[in-house]
Amino acid sequence: xxxxxxxxxxxxxxxxxxxxxxxxxxxxxxxxxxxxxxxxxxxxxxxxxxxxxxxxxxxxxxxxxxxxxxxxxxxxxxxxxxxxxxxxxxxxxxxxxxxxxxxxxxxxxxx
Amino acid sequence: xxxxxxxxxxxxxxxxxxxxxxxxxxxxxxxxxxxxxxxxxxxxxxxxxxxxxxxxxxxxxxxxxxxxxxxxxxxxxxxxxxxxxxxxxxxxxxxxxxxxxxxxxxxxxxxxxxxxx
Numbered sequence: 133x134x135x136x137x138x139x140x141x142x143x144x145x146x147x148x149x150x151x152x153x154x155x156x157x158x159x160x161x162x163x164x165x166x167x168x169x170x171x172x173x174x175x176x177x178x179x180x181x182x183x184x185x186x187x188x189x190x191x192x193x194x195x196x197x198x199x200x201x202x203x204x205x206x207x208x209x210x211x212x213x214x215x216x217x218x219x220x221x222x223x224x225x226x227x228x229x230x231x232x233x234x235x236x237x238x239x240x241x242x243x
Numbered sequence: 244x245x246x247x248x249x250x251x252x253x254x255x256x257x258x259x260x261x262x263x264x265x266x267x268x269x270x271x272x273x274x275x276x277x278x279x280x281x282x283x284x285x286x287x288x289x290x291x292x293x294x295x296x297x298x299x300x301x302x303x304x305x306x307x308x309x310x311x312x313x314x315x316x317x318x319x320x321x322x323x324x325x326x327x328x329x330x331x332x333x334x335x336x337x338x339x340x341x342x343x344x345x346x347x348x349x350x351x352x353x354x355x356x357x358x359x360x
Contacts, residue, residue, distance in 0.1 A: 136286070168351075170351075173353060174353050175247055175336070175338075175350070175351035175352045175353045175354070176336070176338075176351035177351070221287070225345070227345070230277075230289040230292075230302070231287075231289070231349070232286075233286040233287045234286060235284060235285055235286050236286070
């Protein structure tokens, strides 16, 4: 069945460092891809999405490109802030099915 | 923005007792609500989908009689873990959707951590 694999954490960075969180997927058909973020004590929030190959999703300085050839949707940010510390989930969705999540990657950013 | 709350945020109970978790959409009407379960260092797994006024649809392998879901109003869904056992200890997360429940229309609650002793 469909699945999502994302890099294990925790990821620890200094402020202003470059961030990459890897995400790859396995799916039949053409899923939509998502990144969710969960800040401490809060629910998951949609961070960005891409619905077809070569689409780039972006929000709050984060971006990810839907790469069908490598079945990847890596999350990147050029300069992280302490406030970006959170758990990040990669997910895929196909109509008529449930959201399928990766295991989550914890990001800690220190000043 | 759309806010979903869960209550309680954490609960500890004795084996054999039942626990009820509430999920509320605070500023919108949720036609569909979802319940997920997350084990440590694991993905969120969908347990069931409920539509207001209808019986919940459970995912394969989820015991309907153990995890009772009620979606009696457009702003409230409850998950009752009946006769809880230590293996039911987990993090339970709900989400709510105004529309058809497509991924980007789901708003997630903060989760409830259940520990069964």
